[in-house]
Amino acid sequence: MTSKEKRVRLPSQKRRRELLFVGLALFWPIMQFIVFWVVPNFNSIVMAFRVPDGETFTIVNFQRFFHELQQPNSPIIPSFWNSIILFVVNIFVQFPLVILLTYVLFKKVYGHKFFRVIFYTPAILGASVTTALYRYLISANGPVEHMLDWMGVEYSKQLGLLGNPETVFLMIVLYGFWTGVGTNMIMILGAMNRVPDEIFDSARIDGVGFWRELFQIILPMIWPTLTTLIIFSMTGIFTNSAATMLLAPDAPEASTIGWYITRFTMSAGSGLTGEILNYPAAVGLIFTAISFPLIMFTKWLCDKITNTVEY
């Protein structure tokens, strides 16, 4: 074999090796995707069109949803609105506040390291710890109740804040707010730190102030990160169930669509409500059909709002 032939074959060998490497590297994630995403999702779609242990195609599970929906005080309606409220609070209250708080920390105000620890802590702690802590804070005769007594605020001691149908969902919203701040803050602070210092130096020379820097420099530059967070929030709109499950699983006033579905799947195999996974599969499919165009529209809207800045 001449040295010229060697030179000709080398790129091909290299390519084969690269293909093998890429193939092997991708094998695991692809398998995982198939086993844990494609198969369960396909199976749940099939289940939605069957009855327990039945082989034939049926739309009875979808009919059941609309039947349940038409009942007086159907739990689906408040669950739907609770899901929407959680999303709206997240996007229109929590997000702006987190952006502002993050910007304050980013500007390294006095004590920013201390505040950073305070805000990050709920995001770092496990859900079981934050839940226990939060439940203790608002429990019967807990610190919050003592504070309310001291302030002279009237509330039902018999029901407690998490037991009262009028306050339980507010408590869940506040919990989501408290635990969500740190996570979003980490993401947004990361995006702000990536903005080149030269831009801030230039802005400072031009006399740009605190608010103008936030709205006209920072926000446009971190917009791709915010878009991702908004889309994430949007995808979770009808799957959000964690806070209800952790804090008030038996309270119908605190239910969300995510929890409405989860309750059925959790009780599968237990006693009387044994084999009704088919119905929650159908409900899941209905809400996927609702949320999918919403997500696509939100993404389109976010892309329209501002041009992506490359840096």
Place this chain on the structure above:
Amino acid sequence: MLKKTKRMVALVLALLMTVGLLAGCGTEGNTPDNPSPDGAGVSKTVVIRCNEGGFGVQWLHALAEAFEAAYQEEGYKVKLDIIAGSQGALNEQQIKLGPEKNDTDIYITGEFNVPSVMQFSYKVMKDESTALLEPLDDIYYAPAVGADKQPEEKTIAERFFPGFADANIYQSDDQWNGKVFTMVPFVNSTGIAVNPSVFERYGVKLPKTTDELIAAAQTISEKGKADNVYPYVWAGNNASSYWLYLWEVLFAQYSGVSGYMDFLMCNPDSGDMIKDGWQVYEDTGILESLKVMDELLNLDYSADGAVNFTHTEAQHYLAVGEAGFMVTGDWLLEEMEQDYYDEVSNCMMLKTPVLSVIGTECGITDEQLSQAVEMVDTGKTDADMVAAVSGLTEEGAARIRAARNIYPSIGAAVNCMIPAYSDAKDVAKVFLQFMFSEDGCRIVREEGTALMPVACESYDVENPTPFMDSVVNLMNNGEATAIFETYHSAMMRTRSGLSFFNYSTYGAQVFRSMFMNEEYTAQYIYETEKQYVKESWANYLAYAGLS
């Protein structure tokens, strides 16, 4: 060089992850120790999968050790596979995997839908006449065999307590009706647990009728207010449905065990479930039992904040004497023994007070009813009761006795079973015979906090704790009848999702809702539920695939 090393490391990691993924897809299957299905029943090692429930697992370790010691000559071994939580659905899937991928020989597990698994028999066994679960009739209708390897006098079937014996018989709509594939290992009785110290402190006697129960709640509420002691506590956060354990036994007291069973199975008087199944919701026992719940479920009687207590928090209130009673199960001691062994040992499971309306219908006052119940508890005959309680007929006495001797249980939710393809099924059956023997019962009694639902001499232990004594007392030496809400055969309910209470306004949270909304009276719930199930019956049949 560095690039090459990085690539190698990446490749090794990718391979490791792949192996990990594939390893996770399989199970041990048949090993040399557990040979192939062709040699079914030849292995000497029994693999037992048991979930760590409220009945604990210490007893199983002790039982396995005693079994191995007894069968040392034969070389029988036990391998335990303890899992957290019931994971019934997971176990169902595992059994369906077949002999190649499943080496478990005995399952002791809860939340397991037997008919659903049996429907996969042909798929797994490839034989129309072989069920996926091993029939246990040969050991069930035979005497148990203890450590001395000698058959005991009575058969296991004869020793099973009423209610549990029925639960062992497979009832479904397929070819295996009437056979025994599962055996209930534990009583798992539920009902009212009381802290007697609270009752003593406020001079209230333990209630024997529902009127006395409500009066007790009222008295403790008034007298205990200053001490922050409440009549009862409950777990509105995650276990508000436990009130069912009280309601269903009150219902069964009024309508009889057969009435309760008809309700559970949706079996109307006409016998035509498809056409008239909804009629079981017309039973007036539902209304009478709901009336008691309506009076009892009052926030003034409940511990402040209990609407959002978890079950553990609620049990804490009971253990430390901040509440007089709560609805729970005999797992209370197992769950709380780490922190409150002494306190809970002195608590007791109360025999469910008899519906006062039964006394009224028998033509006697509530005081007289209480007296009659006392006589049932102290072993007096019906004739003694008729003689002592003026106005009480023999029929009435029998009705009161029957009502007093009903206790609720979730025992039938947990079962022992053997996959038909187990290669150690012969030894597995010997193990079950050992487990249900006098020796097995004694070990379970000594090492655990749960009781087996079979008549055993070992129940008469020296110095039992008041709690365990009360649990034994509930069963009244096998005279009492257990009722369950989780029979295998409640197919209409398991397949359609038809619960006891279904109307959308309150649904499964019916008792929680009764606390929160005055509109939800007994009459309202009875009427709306009756109407709703009647109107929706065709839908429920469709959900179950029965229309």
